Amino acid sequence: MTHVPALPVRRGLIFVSAAGIAWGTGGAVGDFLRRAGDLSPVAVTFWRFVIGAALLLGVTFIGRPAGSRRAADPRRSWRMILALGTTMAVSQVAYFAAIAESGVALATMIAMGVNPLFVAAGGRLLLGERLSRAAKTGVGAAVAGLAMLAGGPGEFSAAGAGYAVLSAAAYAAMTLLSGAKRSGRADREGEARGDTVAWSFVAGAVCLLPLALADRVLPSGGDPLAATLSLAYLGIVPTALAYGLFFAGLGVVSGTTAAVVVLLEPLVAGAIGVILLGEHLTPLQLAGGALLMAAVYRLGRAELAAGPAGEGDGRA
Template identity: 45%
Template sequence: MSPALPVRRGLLYVTLAATAWGTAGAAASVLYDRTGLGPFALTFWRSVGGCALLLAARAVLGATRPRRPGARTLLIGLGLTAFQTAYFMAVATTGLAVATVVTLGSGPVLIALGERLWTGERIGRGGAWGVTAALAGLAVIVLGGGGDTTVRPGGVALALASGAGYAAVTLLTRHAARRGQAEDPASASLWSFAVCAAVVLPLAAAEGPLPRHDTLTVALPLLLYVAAVPTALAYGLYFAGAAVLLPATVSVIALIEPVSATAVAIGVLGERPAPATVLGTAILLAAVAGMGAAETRRPSAATAVE
């Protein structure tokens, strides 16, 4: 990653990553229902596929061999493991909508608390309003989204664990950039996926690592998509953007994920949104736009380090 990545480009990268992430949960729901794969197996194949695609891209582009990961990179990999695995488990337990909203909705709060405790940094009045507005938008979406939404305490706990993993990854990435120690986004993604695959392999083996043989025509394209778009591509963009943005801003922009998940449900599954869904989405996007505007008036991480 160029240390002089402009803030506007960082905003774009995180926005694209969050939009891509919103499709992963929908793909997971289809895989659970039609192929027999479970959360651990899906996390394993997602990570292995992401590694393979990034290695292939490096070979084609003639990139240098990634250096060995340090302790921070390994911690980011563990945080990514918690983020992905707990999220897919929450989707299986309490459904796509609740899992996505709780995971991403808890992100701004956990990140703000972590940043305050770790570095003492305040998000400011504008940041606080942005976080509050984003959470309000999510509350409107969930509470007014229809009577068929099922909320299970175990699934909510898993989603909160996923949110904690996401917060840890965001804070560690930002902290590394501040100290001038940020890795190339592709290398950071590669090592993070490798750590994740190694951790969940025994669990995936115990769960059943392979889809049913009669569902391969459904499973293989979806697994390839999940590995390519919301994994290899999205996490590379995320690590690049998160290094130059405030953690609270990253967490609010990532709330686009529930919006993109809703768009997939409408455009692909034919669902019709309730009025509350439209209103909550509008509030959420307004919060994202406000946080993004505030970021463009702030010096980049590279400037701050220099």
């Protein structure tokens, strides 16, 4: 059996950080699609998954040398694929529903603020991940920073907050599932590699198709062309590229650290709100952003010092 070297931790952190930055643009695009394309959160997520799956499958099968292509393995963990697809679908639909209720900035801040707590608790209880002092400090600082970011002006909605928490819970489940390999509780074929991620998007799209058809699956409204181009961007950058980088980075970065590093997402969402949407940040929110960046830096340094996650576990 061929073994390949593990991804360097530094590169894994860069991958996860890039995913967070790309995801930061997704909320604004999804909100634009709701307004300009008259698409529901289910329809937006459905097209996001369809486009992302097509791109990832194309990269996986076209980029793989012909001699290395393997026949389908009947032992492939379709349960893992279905679980990842379902959790990603629930997370995204709930996220766009939260945006519709509370706006891009506040929905993103709540969802991403709660997520590290779910991941840290789940990683400790389910995967046996031990939280170092640096991890505890980083998670605490990240949550405090996001609380400060959310403390400014914004439309608070109980329904929006509920959707955001549901999105965070599903996202945490996805993170823990894809990182389960480091604990030795997932088989080799269940690892979140490129083809598994792509098929997870297919599974999620299939689950969402009946719901999307029951409403409106094609863009309409004021500017269908702009909506179509926005869907293409949403499927390419914050989906195929971002999820591919995120799952690759999770091969060497712990789930708790990844959950904090991708908090770059609300920072990017906040910057888009200020620069493009004319929103304003208070001094409290600016301080919260600085604290959040400090937490990301702290976790990144701790991860580099600890070395590759799962080192010596026989990962192929």
